[in-house]
């Protein structure tokens with residue numbers, strides 16, 4: 001029995017490492033067959049010793065029965081929407097207002113604005129305990145069982161103190177095209193865009209359907225955190241990556257609005273080469289104390305703004 005426990009722990013550690021390399025770092029160190037073989041070994045051991053099964057085992061990604069409905073979740077810290085910028089002048093105005101709100105030197109972090117569904121993930125004692133949609137910003141829906149099926153979301157992390165991280169769940173282009181092809185074959189209505197497809201997939205009551213949709217996430221923020229000891233947004237992004245969360249590799253710390261404008265310029269042309277949909281660039285003040293000084297309007301932070309790409313002219317054939 002103890003032998004089985006040791007073997008199970010060893011397999012879980014190896015499988016979590018492989019999964020992190022493959023789904024989070026996009027750099028597998030072993031062929032899929034190696035992963036599948038070890039997972040099969042773990043399944044057999046858990047079958048023989050069901051009392052050894054834990055919720056964070058890699059075999060427990062796709063849960064049991066479909067839900068009857070989604071329960072509501074209150075966000076202790078509201079998940080606010082971002083105000084928009086549409087051109088260079090809007091961005092310069094944003095930077096000026098921010099610099100007038102503090103006498104400290106100002107730095108920004110630029111991030112790709114992933115066009116998906118905003119989500120919140122809560123971990124307690126290092127375990128993924130709850131996942132929720134943004135909803136209206138204060139009340140979302142508990143979609144834990146669906147989010148567990150997304151392989152790039154870790155089921156356990158090193159941090160033992162309660163932490164809530166936030167990000168975007170999305171459907172990569174390849175999965176979107178394949179899903180719509182399938183829907184058209186079945187004579188079903190295809191999804192209009194990857195955002196709707198991701199939202200529709202996470203609103204399914206049966207986690208097996210969500211599991212089949214090849215969703216992914218990028219995490220970009222922290223909500224509640226018992227151990228707030230990092231004083232910059234960029235530091236938080238690095239911390240989240242260290243904890244095993246998938247953060248978008250394209251974020252960049254900029255020391256001036258000129259650098260921000262260069263970043264926007266670069267991604268305006270580079271955007272078509274991404275394997276996922278983005279609808280803009282998010283610019284955030286990096287220093288968390290300055291974020292606090294700047295505060296919020298009724299519905300959005302004053303320390304962040306979303307530059308939106310011009311809507312692509314639809315070529316009607």
Ligand SMILES: NC(=O)n1nc(-c2ccco2)nc1N
Nearest residue numbers: 080111112113114168220282
């Ligand atoms: N959609 C997206 O990629 N977002 N959204 C935020 C955000 C929303 C509110 C605060 O931050 N940040 C990024 N990268």
